[in-house]
Amino acid sequence: MKKRTPTQKRSIEKKNKIIDKGFNLICKQGYYNTTTNDIAKEAGVSVGIIYQYFNDKKDILIEGVKNYINNIQNQTITILNNENLNKKNINKTIENIIDKFIETHTISKEAHEELSAMSHIDKNISKIYKDSELEMTEKITQILKSNNIEIENNKEKVHIIIGIIENLCHEFIYHKHKNIDYKIMKKEVIKTISSMIKEVNDER
Amino acid sequence: MKKRTPTQKRSIEKKNKIIDKGFNLICKQGYYNTTTNDIAKEAGVSVGIIYQYFNDKKDILIEGVKNYINNIQNQTITILNNENLNKKNINKTIENIIDKFIETHTISKEAHEELSAMSHIDKNISKIYKDSELEMTEKITQILKSNNIEIENNKEKVHIIIGIIENLCHEFIYHKHKNIDYKIMKKEVIKTISSMIKEVNDER
Amino acid sequence: MKKRTPTQKRSIEKKNKIIDKGFNLICKQGYYNTTTNDIAKEAGVSVGIIYQYFNDKKDILIEGVKNYINNIQNQTITILNNENLNKKNINKTIENIIDKFIETHTISKEAHEELSAMSHIDKNISKIYKDSELEMTEKITQILKSNNIEIENNKEKVHIIIGIIENLCHEFIYHKHKNIDYKIMKKEVIKTISSMIKEVNDER
Amino acid sequence: MKKRTPTQKRSIEKKNKIIDKGFNLICKQGYYNTTTNDIAKEAGVSVGIIYQYFNDKKDILIEGVKNYINNIQNQTITILNNENLNKKNINKTIENIIDKFIETHTISKEAHEELSAMSHIDKNISKIYKDSELEMTEKITQILKSNNIEIENNKEKVHIIIGIIENLCHEFIYHKHKNIDYKIMKKEVIKTISSMIKEVNDER
DNA sequence: TATGAATGAGTCTTCATTCAT
DNA sequence: AATGAATGAAGACTCATTCAT
Numbered sequence: 039m040k041k042r043t044p045t046q047k048r049s050i051e052k053k054n055k056i057i058d059k060g061f062n063l064i065c066k067q068g069y070y071n072t073t074t075n076d077i078a079k080e081a082g083v084s085v086g087i088i089y090q091y092f093n094d095k096k097d098i099l100i101e102g103v104k105n106y107i108n109n110i111q112n113q114t115i116t117i118l119n120n121e122n123l124n125k126k127n128i129n130k131t132i133e134n135i136i137d138k139f140i141e142t143h144t145i146s147k148e149a150h151e152e153l154s155a156m157s158h159i160d161k162n163i164s165k166i167y168k169d170s171e172l173e174m175t176e177k178i179t180q181i182l183k184s185n186n187i188e189i190e191n192n193k194e195k196v197h198i199i200i201g202i203i204e205n206l207c208h209e210f211i212y213h214k215h216k217n218i219d220y221k222i223m224k225k226e227v228i229k230t231i232s233s234m235i236k237e238v239n240d241e242r
Numbered sequence: 243m244k245k246r247t248p249t250q251k252r253s254i255e256k257k258n259k260i261i262d263k264g265f266n267l268i269c270k271q272g273y274y275n276t277t278t279n280d281i282a283k284e285a286g287v288s289v290g291i292i293y294q295y296f297n298d299k300k301d302i303l304i305e306g307v308k309n310y311i312n313n314i315q316n317q318t319i320t321i322l323n324n325e326n327l328n329k330k331n332i333n334k335t336i337e338n339i340i341d342k343f344i345e346t347h348t349i350s351k352e353a354h355e356e357l358s359a360m361s362h363i364d365k366n367i368s369k370i371y372k373d374s375e376l377e378m379t380e381k382i383t384q385i386l387k388s389n390n391i392e393i394e395n396n397k398e399k400v401h402i403i404i405g406i407i408e409n410l411c412h413e414f415i416y417h418k419h420k421n422i423d424y425k426i427m428k429k430e431v432i433k434t435i436s437s438m439i440k441e442v443n444d445e446r
Numbered sequence: 447m448k449k450r451t452p453t454q455k456r457s458i459e460k461k462n463k464i465i466d467k468g469f470n471l472i473c474k475q476g477y478y479n480t481t482t483n484d485i486a487k488e489a490g491v492s493v494g495i496i497y498q499y500f501n502d503k504k505d506i507l508i509e510g511v512k513n514y515i516n517n518i519q520n521q522t523i524t525i526l527n528n529e530n531l532n533k534k535n536i537n538k539t540i541e542n543i544i545d546k547f548i549e550t551h552t553i554s555k556e557a558h559e560e561l562s563a564m565s566h567i568d569k570n571i572s573k574i575y576k577d578s579e580l581e582m583t584e585k586i587t588q589i590l591k592s593n594n595i596e597i598e599n600n601k602e603k604v605h606i607i608i609g610i611i612e613n614l615c616h617e618f619i620y621h622k623h624k625n626i627d628y629k630i631m632k633k634e635v636i637k638t639i640s641s642m643i644k645e646v647n648d649e650r
Numbered sequence: 651m652k653k654r655t656p657t658q659k660r661s662i663e664k665k666n667k668i669i670d671k672g673f674n675l676i677c678k679q680g681y682y683n684t685t686t687n688d689i690a691k692e693a694g695v696s697v698g699i700i701y702q703y704f705n706d707k708k709d710i711l712i713e714g715v716k717n718y719i720n721n722i723q724n725q726t727i728t729i730l731n732n733e734n735l736n737k738k739n740i741n742k743t744i745e746n747i748i749d750k751f752i753e754t755h756t757i758s759k760e761a762h763e764e765l766s767a768m769s770h771i772d773k774n775i776s777k778i779y780k781d782s783e784l785e786m787t788e789k790i791t792q793i794l795k796s797n798n799i800e801i802e803n804n805k806e807k808v809h810i811i812i813g814i815i816e817n818l819c820h821e822f823i824y825h826k827h828k829n830i831d832y833k834i835m836k837k838e839v840i841k842t843i844s845s846m847i848k849e850v851n852d853e854r
Numbered sequence: 855t856a857t858g859a860a861t862g863a864g865t866c867t868t869c870a871t872t873c874a875t
Numbered sequence: 876a877a878t879g880a881a882t883g884a885a886g887a888c889t890c891a892t893t894c895a896t
Contacts, residue, residue, distance in 0.1 A: 049880070068362030070274040074866060084882045089867065148362075155359030158272030172419045194427040197419075198406065198434065205405035215376045215401075223398040226438075230402065234434055253855085277890060279858095288857045290893085299891065457859070476770030478682040482887060492861045497888065556770075563767030566680030580827045602835040605827075606814065606842065613813035623784045623809075631806040638810065638846055642838075661876085685869060687879095696878045698872085707870065861893075872882075 053091045056081045061102025065148040069099060069156060096160055103156075103163055106149055107170040113142045115177060123185040128235060132228045136203060143207045150208075175200065187235060199231050257295045260285045265306025269352040273303060273360060300364055307360075307367055310353055311374040317346045319381060327389040332439060336432045343407055344414050351415045379404065393439060403435050461499045464489045469510025473556040477507060477564060504568055511564075511571055514557055515578040521550045523585060531593040536643060540636045544611060551615045558616075583608065595643060607639050665703045668693045673714025677760040681711060681768060708772055715768075715775055718761055719782040725754045727789060735797040740847060744840045751815055752822050759823045787812065801847060811843050 060077040067076075074095050078085045092098050117138045121131050157164030178200070179192045189195055206227050210220060264281040271280075278299050282289045296302050321342045325335050347354075361368030382404070383396045393399055410431050414424060468485040475484075482503050486493045500506050525546045529539050565572030586608070587600045597603055614635050618628060672689040679688075686707050690697045704710050729750045733743050755762075769776030790812070791804045801807055818839050822832060 046880085052880090068359065071362060073864085085867080086869080086882055087880075090880075095866070151358040151361065154355045155272065157355065158275060168419065172421060175419075176421070191423075191426045191430055193422060194430050197413075197422060197427065198409070198430055201409035202402065202406060205402070205409070209401075215372065215379075217376060217380070218397060218401060219395075222395045223401065226395055226398050226402055230434060230438055233437055234430075250855095278892080279890080282858090289891090290857055291855080293892065294855075454859085460859090476767065479770060481885085486862095493888080494861055494890080495859075498859075503887070559766040559769065562763045563680065565763060566683060576827065580829060583827075584829070599831075599834045599838055601830060602838050605821075605830060605835065606817070606838055609817035610810065610814060613810070613817070617809075623780065623787075625784060625788070626805060626809060627803075630803045631809065634803055634806050634810060634846075638842060641845055642842055658876095686871080687869080690879090697870090698878055699876075701871065702876075857894105857896085859893105859895090861891105863889105863891100865889080866887095868884105868886085870882105870884100872880105873878105874880090875878085 052081075052083060052087065056083065056088055056091065057098060057101045057105060060098040061106065061149070064099055064102065065152050068152060069095075069159070099156065100160065100162060100166075103149075103153060103166055107166065110142070111170060111174055111177070114139070114174065115181070117142075118178065118181050123182070123187060129228055129232050132231050133224075136206065136224065136227070139203055140207050140210050143204075143211065171197075171200075189235065195234055199234060202227055202231065256285075256287060256291070260287065260292060260295060261302060261305045261309060264302040265310065265353070268303055268306065269356050272356060273363065303360065304364065304366055304370070307357060307370055310357075311370060314346065315374060315378055315381075318343070318378065319385070321346070322382060322385050327386070327391060333432055333436050336435050337428075340407060340410065340428065340431070344411050347408075347411045347415060351412070354412070375401075375404070391439060399438055403438060406431055406435065460489075460491060460495065464491065464496055464499065465506060465509045465513060468506040469514065469557070472507055472510065473560050476560060477503075477567070507564065508568065508571060508574070511557075511561060511574055515574065518550070519578060519582055519585070522547070522582065523589070525550075526586060526589050531590070531595060537636055537640050540639050541632075544614065544632065544635070547611055548615050548618050551612075551619065579605075579608075597643060603642055607642060610635055610639065664693075664695060664699070668695065668700060668703065669710060669713045669717060672710040673718065673761070676711055676714065677764050680764060681771065711768065712772065712774055712778070715765060715778055718765075719778060722754065723782060723786055723789075726751070726786065727793070729754070730790060730793050735794070735799060741840055741844050744843050745836075748815060748818065748836065748839070752819050755816075755819045755823060759820070762820070783809075783812070799847060807846055811846060814839055814843065 056077065059080040060072075063072045063076055063080055074085055074088060077095075077098065078088055088098070092101070117135055121134055123131060153163060153167055157167075175193055175197045179196050182189065182192065182196070206224065209215070209218070209223065260281065263284040264276075267276045267280055267284055278289055278292055281299075281302065282292055292302070296305070321339055325338055327335060357367065357371060361371070379397055379401045383400050386393065386396065386400070410428065413419070413422070413427065464485065467488040468480075471480045471484055471488055482493055482496060485503075485506065486496055496506070500509070525543055529542055531539060561571060561575055565575075583601055583605045587604050590597065590600065590604070614632065617623070617626070617631065668689065671692040672684075675684045675688055675692055686697055686700055689707075689710065690700055700710070704713070729747055733746055735743060765775065765779060769779070787805055787809045791808050794801065794804065794808070818836065821827070821830070821835065
């Protein structure tokens with residue numbers, strides 16, 4: 039039952055195209071509203087070939103999820119590494135990070151939504167997701183440490199901070215609540231995060 | 243094609259049972275993994291009757307969502323109203339609120355997951371959800387105001403705070419990341435929220 | 447996964463019609479050349495209803511096999527019971543039996559062929575078939591006994607005799623080998639069987 | 651669309667391998683449970699090459715059937731020729747023949763099952779099968795004649811005898827009915843055949 | 855009102871066959 | 876001659892919805 043692992047360059051490209059286009063479609067329309075024919079058409083291949091690379095429709099989603107999460111992680115890490123992290127201009131730094139986050143996450147709100155519901159389909163999916171969150175938390179904690187921003191209860195704090203930023207991203211990308219001023223919201227978020235970090239360092 | 247609005251007491255009960263049992267099933271198993279037959283059986287009625295009260299399967303979900311959100315809102319408001327809100331023992335107050343939130347949200351973890359993805363089915367659902375968040379933000383802002391806790395950029399801050407608390411709830415209810423100490427996380431959340439409020443009042 | 451067992455008269459009729467028409471089609475065209483849509487059309491029902499009464503296509507075949515075998519058995523027993531079995535006019539008796547066999551088995555050559563290959567699909571099918579052969583052998587042996595035609599090694603002999611008659615039936619119904627004179631063949635079969643029985647009784 | 655007839659030795663070997671391995675697989679698993687990919691893999695060739703030697707999947711089966719029947723025929727004839735056929739120790743002779751039949755047919759039990767159903771696929775197959783039976787009957791009749799065992803209605807009798815022996819083979823090979831003693835069954839078969847032949851000669 | 859049997863459009867998946875290399 | 880990736884028609888099965896009773 040093991041599916042072919044393509045070694046030819048053309049084949050690899052084809053498989054990746056199926057994953058990319060398929061995952062995007064699924065995120066846009068929902069898993070159950072996306073047929074294998076849709077995916078095939080979008081990827082420019084025949085239905086048949088899909089089943090040479092994947093066991094079933096669900097597999098496409100899973101592969102997509104893995105890629106998606108890897109990308110987000112890498113981009114995040116890159117962003118953090120490129121910022122000159124230190125206590126001085128911390129607010130500006132946080133703002134830069136947030137801006138890049140928003141930029142990077144634009145496509146992903148739908149993915150996010152869809153994925154959390156997909157745990158009903160496959161426990162693997164929610165596990166992948168959960169694991170990645172943890173990994174992310176730890177990596178970021180490491181980066182902060184190596185920049186001498188060591189915090190008490192760092193893991194927990196970082197986790198909270200990630201949550202705050204993701205929420206903000208979602209607001210920017212999707213919600214567009216009237217009555218909420220997003221510039222202000224961003225400013226408040228920065229202030230909050232900044233104080234969470236400063237407080238720590240002050241405490242020492 | 244307008245569906246009958248039941249006036250008989252027995253009928254109303256029947257309709258409500260369909261909504262309740264149906265919504266629960268959907269949240270537990272996912273919308274697409276729940277058939278109308280499942281719902282009928284769970285509600286103890288025939289499939290046919292469902293289509294006398296609802297236009298289609300989606301309608302059951304929408305009604306369920308409305309109920310669910312109303313409940314959450316009411317419970318939240320009740321919690322806030324019952325707390326003696328003031329600046330003194332603000333930390334204890336926040337903790338109480340969080341505890342009650344967790345308690346209230348426990349049942350609905352799956353609902354949450356499922357709903358966010360359901361916006362693909364029906365724009366109404368995401369609208370209901372979004373609207374409710376906003377309404378909630380405003381109501382809470384009001385409550386705070388009437389307790390003399392008036393904050394600069396209150397709407398935005400409240401929005402952020404609600405997000406932080408919801409994230410924490412989710413953590414408590416099912417993520418259970420190893421390596422994260424949830425007691426500490428809660429403590430940090432309280433500290434953060436508290437400072438967001440204090441800061442405000444201090445600023446004045 | 448248990449499928450509905452219909453209790454309503456109309457439903458039972460419908461289920462039986464699916465089995466009958468389905469089994470006939472399968473025997474005529476082969477299992478894999480018969481689609482569920484074919485069966486539905488032939489039975490005058492919708493595809494959907496098939497899956498309310500049967501787990502899958504294979505089930506229809508199995509139910510059909512059971513019915514078929516029961517029928518053959520009952521008819522055979524009836525034939526034997528109605529014949530006045532004794533040693534005197536044994537040849538005439540055997541001829542009568544053979545004639546009725548041919549009459550009864552007319553439809554079944556295809557069934558026969560198809561069934562033996564179906565053991566590849568489902569071990570149950572070959573088991574049902576095998577079991578029935580044995581049961582038949584034993585029942586016939588009983589009938590002979592109760593008519594005072596008791597034979598040494600009766601079970602084995604009866605088994606052989608059944609085989610000979612079945613082969614003859616097939617010849618009559620299908621093969622139509624040129625160069626073979628079927629009247630003569632029948633005569634020879636009668637002679638052989640007759641001597642198998644006589645010999646026995648003479649031996650005593 | 652005439653397919654290439656390979657003249658190169660290597661090619662001929664390849665074609666034969668496809669037939670052999672393909673036919674075996676089909677007999678083991680059933681025609682419809684065997685894919686052309688299975689056959690290609692088993693034969694150690696690519697799928698594409700199959701369609702250079704055969705018009706379609708069915709063709710492989712047909713070629714296989716032809717080979718199979720030729721083999722059976724040749725082996726049978728050989729067996730008969732090697733026996734020293736005469737009236738004296740006829741019983742021992744028959745037993746030898748039966749034993750060798752069983753031996754020869756052992757491999758082909760599945761082939762037998764599958765083939766009889768395959769007439770639904772292609773009328774050729776049943777024709778090949780039918781023709782071979784007749785040819786066999788005639789050849790055996792000839793052999794008997796040339797050994798001075800000439801029987802009244804010989805063709806018909808030989809046909810019946812072949813049937814009896816084949817049934818016995820099947821019993822030996824896989825039915826394995828409990829309650830049936832196969833040694834006794836064999837003994838009875840020998841007795842029956844023997845008497846069919848003797849009777850004839852006695853009659854003269 | 856209420857039932858649940860019946861419908862059939864729509865989905866995933868398979869596999870014989872073709873074709874670019 | 877040979878490969879095996881690619882095609883797409885066809886089939887089993889599901890399930891929201893309808894309708895006869």
